[in-house]
Amino acid sequence: MRVITYVLGRSRVSKIQQKFPKTKKFITAIAISLGIAGVGLSALASANGTVNWTGQGTSNGALDTIECTASNTSYLLWVFTLGGGNESVTSATLHLSGSGSGNFPMVKTGHEMKATTPYFNLSTLHANVTYVGTLGRGAANLVISHGCPGGTSVTSTILKDSSNNIVLEGSSVPLGSVIHDSATVTLIPSAVPTGSVTFRFYTSSTDCTADTTFNGGTTMGTVALNGSNPGVAEPSTATSALVPGTYAFKAKWPGMTGYTGSISSCETFTVNKAQLGVNTTVHSDAPDQALVGNLNLGDGAHDSAAVTGGVSGFTLPNVTFYFFGNGVSCTNGSTAGGTQLNTLAPDVNGVAHPSTSETALAAGTYNFMAVVAGDNNYLGFTSDCEPFTVNKAQLNISTIVHDAAHQDITNNSVALGSVVHDTATVTGGVSGFPVPTTVNFTLTGNYTDSCSNGSAVGNDGIELSGAYKSADTSALGAGNYAFRATVVGNDNYLGSNSACEPFSVNKAQLSVTTNIHDANHQVVTSIATGSVVHDTASLAGAVSGFTAPAITFTFYTNSLCTGDGTSVANTGADESNSSLVRSANSAALAAGSYSYKASVAGNSNYLGDSSDCEPLTVNAFWCSPGFWAQNYQNLVGTDYDITSILGVHYNTISGAAALKSGAPADPTIQDMLDAGASVYGGPAMNSVADYISAHFGWGGTSATGDNCPIDAHGNFTGTLSIQTL
Ligand SMILES: [Zn+2]
Ligand SMILES: [Zn+2]
Numbered sequence: 001m002r003v004i005t006y007v008l009g010r011s012r013v014s015k016i017q018q019k020f021p022k023t024k025k026f027i028t029a030i031a032i033s034l035g036i037a038g039v040g041l042s043a044l045a046s047a048n049g050t051v052n053w054t055g056q057g058t059s060n061g062a063l064d065t066i067e068c069t070a071s072n073t074s075y076l077l078w079v080f081t082l083g084g085g086n087e088s089v090t091s092a093t094l095h096l097s098g099s100g101s102g103n104f105p106m107v108k109t110g111h112e113m114k115a116t117t118p119y120f121n122l123s124t125l126h127a128n129v130t131y132v133g134t135l136g137r138g139a140a141n142l143v144i145s146h147g148c149p150g151g152t153s154v155t156s157t158i159l160k161d162s163s164n165n166i167v168l169e170g171s172s173v174p175l176g177s178v179i180h181d182s183a184t185v186t187l188i189p190s191a192v193p194t195g196s197v198t199f200r201f202y203t204s205s206t207d208c209t210a211d212t213t214f215n216g217g218t219t220m221g222t223v224a225l226n227g228s229n230p231g232v233a234e235p236s237t238a239t240s241a242l243v244p245g246t247y248a249f250k251a252k253w254p255g256m257t258g259y260t261g262s263i264s265s266c267e268t269f270t271v272n273k274a275q276l277g278v279n280t281t282v283h284s285d286a287p288d289q290a291l292v293g294n295l296n297l298g299d300g301a302h303d304s305a306a307v308t309g310g311v312s313g314f315t316l317p318n319v320t321f322y323f324f325g326n327g328v329s330c331t332n333g334s335t336a337g338g339t340q341l342n343t344l345a346p347d348v349n350g351v352a353h354p355s356t357s358e359t360a361l362a363a364g365t366y367n368f369m370a371v372v373a374g375d376n377n378y379l380g381f382t383s384d385c386e387p388f389t390v391n392k393a394q395l396n397i398s399t400i401v402h403d404a405a406h407q408d409i410t411n412n413s414v415a416l417g418s419v420v421h422d423t424a425t426v427t428g429g430v431s432g433f434p435v436p437t438t439v440n441f442t443l444t445g446n447y448t449d450s451c452s453n454g455s456a457v458g459n460d461g462i463e464l465s466g467a468y469k470s471a472d473t474s475a476l477g478a479g480n481y482a483f484r485a486t487v488v489g490n491d492n493y494l495g496s497n498s499a500c501e502p503f504s505v506n507k508a509q510l511s512v513t514t515n516i517h518d519a520n521h522q523v524v525t526s527i528a529t530g531s532v533v534h535d536t537a538s539l540a541g542a543v544s545g546f547t548a549p550a551i552t553f554t555f556y557t558n559s560l561c562t563g564d565g566t567s568v569a570n571t572g573a574d575e576s577n578s579s580l581v582r583s584a585n586s587a588a589l590a591a592g593s594y595s596y597k598a599s600v601a602g603n604s605n606y607l608g609d610s611s612d613c614e615p616l617t618v619n620a621f622w623c624s625p626g627f628w629a630q631n632y633q634n635l636v637g638t639d640y641d642i643t644s645i646l647g648v649h650y651n652t653i654s655g656a657a658a659l660k661s662g663a664p665a666d667p668t669i670q671d672m673l674d675a676g677a678s679v680y681g682g683p684a685m686n687s688v689a690d691y692i693s694a695h696f697g698w699g700g701t702s703a704t705g706d707n708c709p710i711d712a713h714g715n716f717t718g719t720l721s722i723q724t725l
Contacts, residue, residue: 047134051080053127053142073258074119074150078104079143080129082111083136089113092131094142099124111136119149151187151259155197157251157267158182162238169267175274175377176241176311181267182234183251185225187259192229198222199236199251208248208266220249241313242271243377277308278319278370278383285357297393297492298430300359303341303386305370307350309378316346317373317380321355326364330385338369346372360432363392363492392494395428395435397487399498404472406463410501416508416605417475417543421460423467424485424498436495438488441470443481444500451484451500475545478507478605507607510541510548514598514611519585521576526617529591533616535583536574537598546605551598553583559593561613568596589618 082089092106092113100120106113106129113131122144129142159167162178173179181201185193199220202208207216220239225231236249248266255261282291285300295301305319322338324330329337341356355368367385374380400423401410409420422441429435442454458471470483482500489495514537515523527533535553542548554565574582583596594616602608 048132049130049135051129051131051140051142053078053129053144074148074260076117076119076147077145078106078115078117078127078129079141079145080106080113080115080131081139081141081143082113082131083140084111084138085136087111087134087136089131089133089135091133092129094127094129096120097126100127114145119147151189151191153188153193153253153255153259153262154186155251155253155262155264156184156186157199157249157264158184159249159267159269160235167269170269172270172272173242174311175244175271176313177271178238178241179247179249179269180234180238181220181236181249181251182232183223183236183253183264184230184232185253185262186230190229191259192227193225193231193253193259194227194256195254196222196224197233197251197253199249201236201239202248202250202266203245205246205248205266205268208250208268211250214250214252214263217248225253241311243314244271244273246270273374273377273379274309274311274314275379276310276316276372276374276381278372278381279306279308280304280368280370280383280386281306282368282386282388283354285359288354291388294389294391295361296391296430297363298360298432299390300357300361301366301368301388302353302357303355303368303370304351304353305346305355305372305383307346307352307372309381310346310350311377314377316350317375317378318343318345319352320371320373321352322369322371323356323358324367324369324385326362326366326390328367330367330369330387332384333382335369335371335382338367361390362433363390365389392489392492393428393430393433394494395426395487395489395496397424397426397439397485397496397498399424399483399485399501400467401483401501401503409503411503413504413506414476415543416478416505417545418505419472419475420503421472422457422470422483422485422501423463423465424470424487425465425467426487428493428496430492433492436488436490436493439468440486440488442484442486443470443473444484445479445481447480447482447500447502449500451482451497454482454484457483476505477546478505480504507602507605508541508543508546509607509609510539510600510602511609512551512598512600512611513538513540514596514614516596516614516616517574517576517582521574525615527589529618530588531618532588533586534574535568535596535598535614536577536580537582537611538580539600541606541609543605548606549601549603549608551581551600554597554599555583555586556595556597556613557592559595559613559615559617561595561597565597589616591618593617 078094080092080094089108092108094104094106094115094117096102096104096117098120100117102117104115104117106115113129127142159169159179159181161167161173162180167173167177167179181199183197183199185197187193198214199222200208200211200214200217201220202211202217211217219237221237223233223236225233233251233253236251239247246268247270248268250264250266252263253261281304283289283302283304284291284295285302288302290304291301303321303323305321307316307319310316320343321341322335323341324338331337344352344355346352352370352372355370358366365387366389367387369385370383372378372380399410400408402421402423403409403414404419404421414420422443424439424441426435426439439459441457441459442451443457444451444454457473460469460471463469468485470485480502481504482502483498484500485498487495514535516525517534517536518524518527519532524531524533535555537551537553539548539551551570553568553570554561555568556563556565568583568586570581571584572581574580583598586594596614596616597611599610600606600608
């Protein structure tokens with residue numbers, strides 16, 4: 001047996017392209033020589049032997065395809081040249097190894113034996129022929145006449161999520177994504193691919209790349225192509241909901257007659273962790289609900305956290321709560337400074353509730369914060385600060401004004417000079433938070449409707465009732481007043497002003513009583529003509545510490561104090577009684593009617609008064625019948641009969657004047673005349689008549705106008721006139 005180590009034969013061998021560029025020129029030369037002589041390397045004739053083909057392919061993968069049909073059926077035509085002439089080979093078998101393992105019987109045609117094999121990659125192909133018989137004298141060659149490599153294919157894939165949205169190579173998808181693959185098989189030359197595509201899925205890019213034999217990972221189904229050009233096979237079996245990581249699909253189409261199969265490249269994608277969020281809501285403890293407005297002093301609160309971003313099927317991590325006390329700085333997303341509270345697993349709705357309650361809270365501003373942890377599936381998150389406020393409690397203060405006997409005088413009146421105090425009661429305290437004890441009082445004088453400008457009044461401890469007590473006022477002048485009390489707030493309480501608590505101090509009522517004095521400080525209401533008098537007054541109702549106005553006197557020349565009168569000076573204490581004040585002396589008064597009145601004016605503390613009108617009568621010195629009897633004729637001549645005048649006009653003298661035994665108790669002038677000297681007669685009668693005239697007057701007021709020309713001492717004063725009665 002001879003071994004032919006490198007054989008190129010027949011005219012068509014020129015179509016076999018060498019993979020070694022440096023031999024190409026040589027091959028061309030050989031081809032030319034073959035075209036002339038048809039002779040290559042020769043093998044010596046021998047019985048039953050082997051001829052090797054060691055051609056190792058071509059320089060660019062091309063082969064003589066001139067006889068390839070449109071079907072792109074791949075084949076190689078092998079020709080074993082028996083050596084020409086007297087050969088006796090009866091059978092031969094082509095043996096392929098390497099990429100084309102197999103045995104192929106050869107068929108004799110003339111001086112050649114031929115076999116057709118599928119197309120194989122020449123670069124990895126090894127062949128030889130074993131034959132039975134004896135070769136001829138010429139060269140024995142094993143050559144590839146020509147062949148068709150057949151079509152190729154490209155299998156590409158497109159990943160899609162459960163919504164059939166395309167997932168680009170190398171991109172990321174959310175936690176829990178469900179991915180499937182779609183394969184497209186494109187044939188070259190163009191044709192409709194048939195058969196099915198098989199998908200595989202890998203849990204790392206490396207695993208995919210390493211699986212060159214397409215048997216690693218997980219089978220994700222075999223899907224028939226859809227008969228289109230290019231063909232599509234989809235969907236692959238979908239993944240389960242994927243946890244974070246890097247994954248890859250690839251697909252294989254096994255090929256079909258005339259076309260080689262292909263495996264797609266790895267199509268990788270990444271499943272990201274899901275970013276969680278936390279929204280917190282402060283809850284009041286009672287009721288347990290989202291806090292409305294602010295908490296009240298002493299209330300309690302807790303937090304509720306709603307975790308967002310969770311993915312169905314992937315359990316949420318636990319939530320841990322933090323608390324920032326009153327005034328503690330809180331920064332969104334940072335637990336620095338906070339106090340860790342409890343940790344809870346979110347419920348099916350993603351809500352972690354309740355946090356530890358923070359109870360009996362003082363007034364101020366606080367924050368809760370919630371942190372959801374990260375894990376294999378999730379990126380954790382720290383919430384924003386969740387601020388809430390506990391309000392100060394509003395204190396209230398009410399007051400009651402007391403008099404010195406602790407009786408309520410609020411909205412009432414008290415007497416001038418009263419000493420009062422205020423009392424105040426504070427309410428609105430919250431258990432556990434001491435109520436402020438600073439209570440201030442003010443007193444507003446000349447109160448109208450505002451206490452804002454009151455003057456401070458000191459404190460005087462606590463009354464029996466438990467109320468705060470102000471200091472006592474001084475003795476108060478008349479007017480309107482109001483107390484107000486203020487309780488001063490603190491960190492937990494809002495202070496408060498009481499309402500104005502008004503009261504009034506009444507003016508005191510003065511009263512004036514009077515008497516008219518004669519010159520001897522005797523009280524008189526009538527007096528003889530020519531007398532000098534003065535008025536006296538006594539004042540009542542004055543209050544110690546509040547000076548009453550001075551008394552003024554008015555003198556009237558009538559008995560009823562009518563008209564303006566004449567002001568008379570107040571000259572101070574009366575000589576008879578220092579508790580009285582007196583007026584200046586009158587002039588010597590003529591007969592007639594007079595009156596005095598004393599007054600005291602009002603002022604800011606007192607109501608004034610005027611005395612009653614005090615009438616004073618200054619009597620005329622009536623001329624007595626004796627006067628007339630002795631002087632009438634001298635004064636008026638003889639034209640008038642005195643007896644008849646007396647009889648007509650003076651017979652109605654009344655009064656009791658029993659001067660002498662036997663005298664009538666109520667004598668008339670006629671009685672006196674008739675009784676004669678034994679009773680009234682002579683000088684006695686004159687004296688009696690004078691007395692009666694002076695002290696009792698005539699029976700009627702119509703006679704008061706007489707002007708007797710006799711003074712208080714009985715002396716005639718000069719002019720006599722007679723009035724018609
Ligand atoms: Zn009191
Ligand atoms: Zn007097």
